[in-house]
Amino acid sequence: MSITDLLERAAGGARLSFDEGVRLYEEAPLHELGAAAHARRMSLFPTDDVTYVIDTTINYTNVCNVHCTFCAFFRPERHGEGYTMSHDDVVSRVKWAADQGATQIMIQGGVNPALRLEWFERLFRRVALEFPSIDLHSLSVSEIVGLATVEETTTLEILRRLRAAGMKSLPGAGAEILVERVRKRISARKVKPEQWLGVMREAQSLGMPTTATMMFGSIETHAERIAHLDAVRRLQDETHGFTAFIPWYYVPFKTPLKGRESTGLEYLRVLAISRLYLDNVPHLQASWLTPGLKMGQLALLYGCDDMGGTILEERVVHDAGSTNEATRKQLEELIIGAGFRPVIRDTYWNLRPEMALATAG
Ligand code: SF4
Known part of the structure; x- marks a missing residue:
């Protein structure tokens, strides 16, 4: 089948095979790929x-025992620059965000074994009680697994207890590339x-909305990027629990792994193939934090229907050398x-048009 025919089929909603995904990713002219994704x-x-x-x-903490080589944010246990915020400190930041109109808070950090469930x-x-209109879209799979290890229990039990305490939704952080060869090199632990x-x-089985991410641009091949999309698509076929997919690229400037930064064109190509390959994930989010706001704007013509969040305060990507806000x-x-x-x-994709600024007029 020609590339043009493949693009036409995918734009019409036909499912791409793995080989077709790799072929489109590598061979389709960028603007035609983007046009199909936008259609x-x-x-x-x-x-x-x-x-x-x-x-x-x-x-809330930069102490982490996982030591990913692409991460400039974490500090090992007992390092002089390690920090853990007090509850009062976290709550005061939640209050500040709530005062700016925030409806969602992402409390995320390193995997710090000193913190118990x-x-x-x-x-x-405390956050749920003091800020009932805020949704806690918080932690990550790594932190959930870390807690299960510390507490010597199952991840399902950890999720149940956190959900009962007010955690509404689990973000898709920590997926990187869901291919063992890649993870062994960039995040072996x-x-x-x-x-x-x-x-x-498990989170989806408890009724928690979840997202899926992909951090690309470290050491993975094109086929491994499609393999990642394929893993997300297979789980989504089974559960329909992902609300959105969020690809973002690795920022290499201050990390042990180093390497080069992806180009804007590469970012757009990943967005477009994600929209076409993930035929069962509803929303595609422009992650403007690493490629910048102007690339985020262009992303809206390459398959994205969501701009993510305002991200009023963030350290992990910032510490790797990104300065966008x-x-x-x-x-x-x-x-x-x-x-x-x-x-x-909001976190559940309920529209809140009454909250738009005057600029939207
Ligand atoms: S990416 Fe997350 S899990 Fe990995 S070292 Fe950084 S804080 Fe720890």
Whole structure:
């Protein structure tokens, strides 16, 4: 089949095989790939709405025993620069974000074995009680597995207890590339691909919405990028529990792994193939934090229907050398500048048009 025919089929919603995905990724002209992805996005969501969420990320600890080579954020246990915020400190940051209109808080950090489950339960209960309109879209599979190890229990039990304490949703962080060869090189002590998928399956079985991410641009091949999409697509066939897919690229500047930064064109290519290959994941999110706001704007023409969040405060990607940040006004202006209409959503993708800024008018 010709590339043109393949693109036409994929834009119409036909499922791509693994080999077809690799072929399109490697051979399709970028703009044609993007046009097919945008056509698919417009047929899934035939509206000019582009959503975003007002949120913040609070990196509560940088102490971590996983030691990923692509990470410039963590400090090993007993390192002089290690920190763990107090509950009061986290709560004051939640309050600041709530005062800015945030509806979602991502409390995420390293895998710090000094923190017990009870520490998180008390924190989440307090946030849920003091800020009932905030959704805790927090932690990651690595932190859940770390807690299960410390508590000598199952990840399902950890998720149950955290959910009871107020955690609403599990972000897709820590997926990197769900291929064992890659993980052995960049995050050998992190959860295995099957374990990442298994914890996601458990969270979804409890009714928690989840997202899936992909950190590309470290050492993986093109085929391994498609293998990652394939792993997400297979789990989604089974559970339908992922609300969105969020590809972002590795920032190499201050990490032990080093390497080169992906190009903007590579980012757009990954977005477009993600929209076409993941025929069963509804939303594709522009992760503007690493490629920058202007690439985030272009992403809206390469398959994305969501701009992610305002990310009022974030350290992990920042510490690796990324300096991007955005206000609500900037995000809305970018969306409008691309010819779309900004609409605020919450963690569950409920639209909150009443919260839009005047710029949206
Ligand atoms: S990416 Fe996460 S798990 Fe890996 S070292 Fe950094 S903080 Fe730890």
